[in-house]
Amino acid sequence: xxxxxxxxxxxxxxxxxxxxxxxxxxxxxxxxxxxxxxxxxxxxxxxxxxxxxxxxxxxxxxxxxxxxxxxxxxxxxxxxxxxxxxxxxxxxxxxxxxxxxxxxxxxxxxxxx
Amino acid sequence: xxxxxxxxxxxxxxxxxxxxxxxxxxxxxxxxxxxxxxxxxxxxxxxxxxxxxxxxxxxxxxxxxxxxxxxxxxxxxxxxxxxxxxxxxxxxxxxxxxxxxxxxxxxxxxxxxx
Numbered sequence: 001x002x003x004x005x006x007x008x009x010x011x012x013x014x015x016x017x018x019x020x021x022x023x024x025x026x027x028x029x030x031x032x033x034x035x036x037x038x039x040x041x042x043x044x045x046x047x048x049x050x051x052x053x054x055x056x057x058x059x060x061x062x063x064x065x066x067x068x069x070x071x072x073x074x075x076x077x078x079x080x081x082x083x084x085x086x087x088x089x090x091x092x093x094x095x096x097x098x099x100x101x102x103x104x105x106x107x108x109x110x111x112x113x
Numbered sequence: 114x115x116x117x118x119x120x121x122x123x124x125x126x127x128x129x130x131x132x133x134x135x136x137x138x139x140x141x142x143x144x145x146x147x148x149x150x151x152x153x154x155x156x157x158x159x160x161x162x163x164x165x166x167x168x169x170x171x172x173x174x175x176x177x178x179x180x181x182x183x184x185x186x187x188x189x190x191x192x193x194x195x196x197x198x199x200x201x202x203x204x205x206x207x208x209x210x211x212x213x214x215x216x217x218x219x220x221x222x223x224x225x226x227x
Contacts, residue, residue, distance in 0.1 A: 090157070
């Protein structure tokens with residue numbers, strides 16, 4: 001079955017470390033997105049990519065980086081520059097553009113210890 | 114700037130009672146509108162979407178939503194709530210042009226009492 005897979009489900013990071021969250025899809029979707037979810041804040045856009053080797057910053061890109069070397073994959077790196085990284089991270093994909101809605105992964109919960 | 118407002122942070126409804134969750138949007142043209150549902154610790158699932166045409170949209174799990182252009186609203190309704198409907202609900206707006214991302218509201222948490 002086609003879908004979008006995020007791993008790991010839970011991730012613990014020490015202060016000062018970079019960590020990478022994985023997002024893989026086999027839906028043949030062109031566009032992929034990363035959102036951060038905090039209680040009471042809804043979903044805030046970190047980065048998105050419409051095609052391979054191209055991506056755009058969202059509203060809260062500082063302290064994060066991404067790559068899009070393959071259509072199926074859109075990993076997110078949370079760098080040590082991100083001051084408050086503890087959150088629930090959601091990856092999504094769609095056909096070109098957001099017009100048709102997203103398919104979401106099941107999320108990664110990142111905790112700084 | 115585009116925005117989505119969900120005025121109710123938390124709603125409690127008795128099982129079997131009707132439900133309406135409010136969503137207001139700010140957008141310069143007719144947007145694409147969506148409702149998603151999220152169970153704790155999970156991703157979001159699409160309930161329904163509005164692109165154009167009939168302003169009353171049917172979705173999964175017995176939900177429906179009505180687009181009212183004059184009120185810039187896209188409220189979600191269900192005639193009879195089940196305990197399994199307890200979750201967080203998000204309204205989202207999308208542009209009619211490619212190359213943009215959805216904007217989400219802050220969500221409404223639904224609790225169902227017996």
